[in-house]
Amino acid sequence: MNSIVQNRPRIVAFAPQYNTGTKKDATGAFIPEAKAFIRFFDMGSEQLYIIDNNKPAGAMKKAVFAALEKEVSEGTLHGVAFFCHGLKDRIQFGIRKSDIIEMCRIIAKNCRDDVRVTFYCCDTGRDDDADRTDDLKEFGGDNGFADTVRDVLCSLGKSNCVVDSHTSAAHTTMNADVRRFEGMGSPLGGIGGYYIVPREKRALFAKWRAALKTDIRFQFPYWSTAEIHRVLMKDV
Numbered sequence: 001m002n003s004i005v006q007n008r009p010r011i012v013a014f015a016p017q018y019n020t021g022t023k024k025d026a027t028g029a030f031i032p033e034a035k036a037f038i039r040f041f042d043m044g045s046e047q048l049y050i051i052d053n054n055k056p057a058g059a060m061k062k063a064v065f066a067a068l069e070k071e072v073s074e075g076t077l078h079g080v081a082f083f084c085h086g087l088k089d090r091i092q093f094g095i096r097k098s099d100i101i102e103m104c105r106i107i108a109k110n111c112r113d114d115v116r117v118t119f120y121c122c123d124t125g126r127d128d129d130a131d132r133t134d135d136l137k138e139f140g141g142d143n144g145f146a147d148t149v150r151d152v153l154c155s156l157g158k159s160n161c162v163v164d165s166h167t168s169a170a171h172t173t174m175n176a177d178v179r180r181f182e183g184m185g186s187p188l189g190g191i192g193g194y195y196i197v198p199r200e201k202r203a204l205f206a207k208w209r210a211a212l213k214t215d216i217r218f219q220f221p222y223w224s225t226a227e228i229h230r231v232l233m234k235d236v
Helices: 025-040 057-074 095-108 143-155 203-210 216-222 225-235
Strands: 011-016 048-051 077-083 112-120 160-166 176-181 193-195
Touching: 011 025, 011 112, 011 225, 025 048, 025 216, 057 077, 057 095, 077 176, 077 193, 077 203, 077 216, 095 112, 095 143, 095 176, 112 143, 112 216, 143 176, 176 225, 203 225
Parallel strands: 011 048, 011 077, 077 112, 112 160
Antiparallel strands: 160 176, 176 193
């Protein structure tokens, strides 16, 4: 594997502190998966920020941005990972599309040109309209949340960035509907993204779903699409 991650990477991760109503979303999924992610990469627990999601949106956003400011001041970031709820235009921590420029400016202060931003969040890979049918097509997601993150990072000089996100509602890390938005060296960004493995490739998609039940769910954001496909093709 020619992964960009060598030794101990510097990745900052975020998860919500409290469950939503009667759900066990935080304690049953977001927090344990974020902790497993941190352990997998042998990072210190201080690189995981648990955000008080009982606070107002503005306070949550402020906490995330302060954490990002702290992290970029301490060394070059390989990536940022969010384990939380998402929608087509926002994530749970009070961060909307209108906040993306501010968030990306902080990240871009001290990150690799090929920084990885991973949204282990529902729907953030969708486009910005109400129609869900086109969100499962092989290419799409233009003007959605993740697409905008990629475009802004490219405009800030991080032109080889990679943003991964989900286009449907499912488990935070095991959702196989993962759309990838790559900078590809562009100073502008792009028009949408593509599925790492589209549903139409049934045999490969089945392998992909199975792989996401292993530690590959943490590794794949730091692999090229070609590397992911080579791993999956071994037994297809």
